[in-house]
Amino acid sequence: MKFVFNHYNYNVLDLEKSMAFYEAALGLKEVRRKEAPDGSWKLVYLGDGVTDFQLELTWLRDRKEPYNLGENEFHLAFTVADYDAAHEKHKEMGCICFENPEMGIYFINDPDNYWLEIVPEKK
Template identity: 35%
Template sequence: MKQQLVEICLRVRDLEATLDFYTDLFDFEVASRREFPENKFDLVYLNSPGSSVQIELTYNYDAEPYNVGDGFSHLGVTVGDLEKMHEICKASSYETGELRGLSGGTPTYFFVTDPDGYRIEVKRAK
């Protein structure tokens, strides 16, 4: 049976700050937004151009702060110009790691952290 990954859900504390991160820093676009005030939550679906996988941002109105946990590691995105994106992220208010390469090799990635503590691995597109 064939399967296809279609979405990844992230629970967020500050929906607007998280939207700014994914739409301003990266080129994600809001695909849809649904508000459920009677159930005290909102859903926002983000598309990344060139990908069929969406990120579902779930904002629960009365939730306690979330723990990212030690089982989850990161999401990954690719960019055409790694060094330029690294400079953009470093100039932002978001925690940005240094450029790295596997086993000390040529730099091919870095990490940036979103407002909720989720790490995004930014990789050089192949």
């Protein structure tokens, strides 16, 4: 029996704002969506166009307060070929929340404060 990664979920307060962020910051685009018949929830799956892995954004109509992310010790990681250009883009967007120059990585945060690690592609 073999298990394969499929998707990871983040719950978000403003679905459109989150989708715009993920496209602008990381190039992720909607690949599919599910919606409740009564409009109480939406699931939007974002993909990178390269791998099969997807990020599921869950929006709940009745949720108004921010999600408790604890100490935010969990995250998704993305590799990028042009690390310096990515860093400059995220700096301009104002979304870099932590840098670790010794490790050669940095983190950005999305509109709901989920952290996303940016790692240079290994050559």
